[in-house]
Amino acid sequence: MQCSALRKNGHVVLKGRPCKIVEMSTSKTGKHGHAKVHLVGIDIFTGKKYEDICPSTHNMSVPVVNRQDYQLVSIEDGYLSLMDDNGETREDLKMPDTECGKEIKDKYDNDESIMVTVMKAMGEEMPVGVKSAKD
Known part of the structure; x- marks a missing residue:
């Protein structure tokens, strides 16, 4: 799923772990750059916090929960x-x-x-x- 299509409280794979998205923000970059999406997720099994920044057009894995x-x-x-x-x-x-x-x-x-x-x-x-x- 594209980064830009992810939503807060949805699920995403961050650093190889299934996470629930708890925070999400988008930032625009320079003239020729892509918008970036900053994701913060909590591992649904361990409760550990993971963060990732990716271009909004980048595809992310979504776990089946x-x-x-x-x-x-x-x-x-x-x-x-x-x-x-x-x-x-x-x-x-x-x-x-x-x-x-x-x-x-x-x-x-x-x-x-x-x-x-x-x-x-x-x-x-x-x-x-x-x-x-x-x-």
Whole structure:
């Protein structure tokens, strides 16, 4: 996608990482130069800040970001056991070392029935949200 077509709160690949655009500004250059776009993005998995400046006509990669809700079945050895809507289970996601991970553990320890939102982009997956399941 062309730099000039990107929008704030959209997604873009900066320094090889999928990022959410949090700041964007355009600057005009001299007579023969191209307008430049200054992008600031936050890595959607690590929260790290990345910046890039590119010509407005330059093409940037945009990651395909998917979110899916799973029901939490159990937590074993630091891995989440999750079930999707079709009844398929997966046990390959590590408990995140984030605020979300703490919330998952607290709710699980209180025997709450919970749904975990998993975000996937560029071959990486990570639990990013948690909510109480409706029985």
